[in-house]
Amino acid sequence: YKGRVVRTKNSIRGMMEVAEEGKAVFLGENQGGYIFPDFMPCFDGMYSVCKLIEFLAREKVKLSDLAAEIPPIRIAKRTIPCSQEQKGLVMRLAIDKLRKTEKIEMIDGLKFWQDGEWALILPETVRPEIHLYAEARTEKRAHLLLDKYQKIIEAIKEG
Structure with a gap:
């Protein structure tokens, strides 16, 4: 249209x-x-x-x-515990780690695009947690995206 x-x-x-x-x-x-x-x-x-x-x-x-x-899409969500003090570090280091290899949109949180699918790292403004969303063609693929970015977040948190 x-x-x-x-x-x-x-x-x-x-x-x-x-x-x-x-x-x-x-x-x-x-x-x-x-x-x-x-x-x-x-x-x-x-x-x-x-x-x-x-x-x-x-x-x-x-x-x-x-x-x-409308093609079928699957959205998956996961919440990851993260102290208020670590949220900024997680976001900065995720950008540093991924900016050379992935397309990043920084309007709300960090959104990573791959072949029409995406994952979003979104820090909770009040609670000590980070929301992780993924949209993909299949539920399995959405959960694989969640797994990928959760591993990155956890690695940053652990230092």
């Missing part, structure tokens, strides 16, 4: 700031919230439903047909 993806922080505040700046016509987040800045620079479920119905009518497609086009 000739759109362009612009990645933002995955937070309500971050998305609303982008909406306010007029840099996007549509914003979506991973929990199913959507923002249409031309209408209002915040989430509105009813407006989102109306826009979906409008799109289906205009394109003359059924929702089930669109859903069938």
Whole structure:
């Protein structure tokens, strides 16, 4: 549909700031919230439903047909204990260790891309832990990505 993806922080505040700046016509987040800045620079479920119905009518497609086009993906999550004092060190050394061999996106945490799949190292802001997410074509592959990055995190923590 000739759109362009612009990645933002995955937070309500971050998305609303982008909406306010007029840099996007549509914003979506991973929990199913959507923002249409031309209408209002915040989430509105009813407006989102109306826009979906409008799109289906205009394109003359059924929702089930669109859903069938979405390839299956698997997202896995793991939480790793990590002291508040170690979080910064883990992030810095992970960048140093991986920047030459992997594509890193640093919008929210550290996201490592590989062949359309990714892993995200995201420090918890309050609790002494790091969240590790992976998205892959299969559940097994997602867990392999989690294993890979958990080993890196644990090695950094152990010094």
